[in-house]
Amino acid sequence: MAKQFPELDDGQRKLIEEQHMFFVGTAAPDGRVNISPKGMDSLRILGPNRIAWMNLTGSGNETAGHLLEANRMTLMWCSFTTRPMILRTYGTARTLHVGDEGWDELAGLFPDHRSARQIYDLDIDVVQTSCGYAVPFMEYQSERDTMQKWVDGKSDEQIQSYWVEKNHQTIDGKPTRTRP
Template structure:
């Protein structure tokens, strides 16, 4: 049975810290809903009602485009180990780009990554847990090094050119304003 909370408690924050993957869900008022898996060392819980995560270069940039139109965001974690649990945080998110007020302070919380496009700052207004009884057991082996190898083979100009080519609009054709 799902349970709802106004904020993250200590146990839920610990659970988030133990997970190697999370999922982000966003949607514009019209068009497609996006659900995207995220990993690496890219998320920080800053309090019972605040999470920030650094978004790295990817093949799309749906979250950025959606947040230009509506600031709703859901983050979700699933336990793939012994304790069955699904945890979701619902709220509103603000996008920061390099050079924006607050970028440097938040970026300092993460490992340096040349392909960081945005930082999303989520203000949580609802936390929900559910059972996760049907989620399979999966064993974590390691993070992939594919992203880092891709970045290592590119100059900063190459990365920005990729953003222009691949990340300037959503799959619905809406603008995203990737980092400049």
């Protein structure tokens, strides 16, 4: 049975820190709902009601576009190891781009990554846990090196050109405000 909490507690924080991936859900008032898996060293818990995560270059940029219209965001973690648990944080988020006020402070919390597009700053209003009894056991092997190899093979200008080509609009044709 699902349980709701007003903020993250120490046990929930530990569960988040143990996971190697999380999922991000956003939706504009109309159009498609987006759910994206995220990994790498890209998430920081900043307090019981605040999480920041750095968004790296990807094939789409739905989250940025959705947040321009509706700042709702859900983050979800599934425990794939011994403890069956699903944890969700619901709240509102703001998008920060390079040069925005607050970018330098938050970016300093993460490893430097040349393909960082945005940082999302989530203000949590509800935390929910559920059983996760049907989530399979899965074993973590390692991080993929695919993103780093892609970045290493590109100049900064090529990464920014990719953003212009692939990341300036959502799948529904809405702007994302991604800067080249």
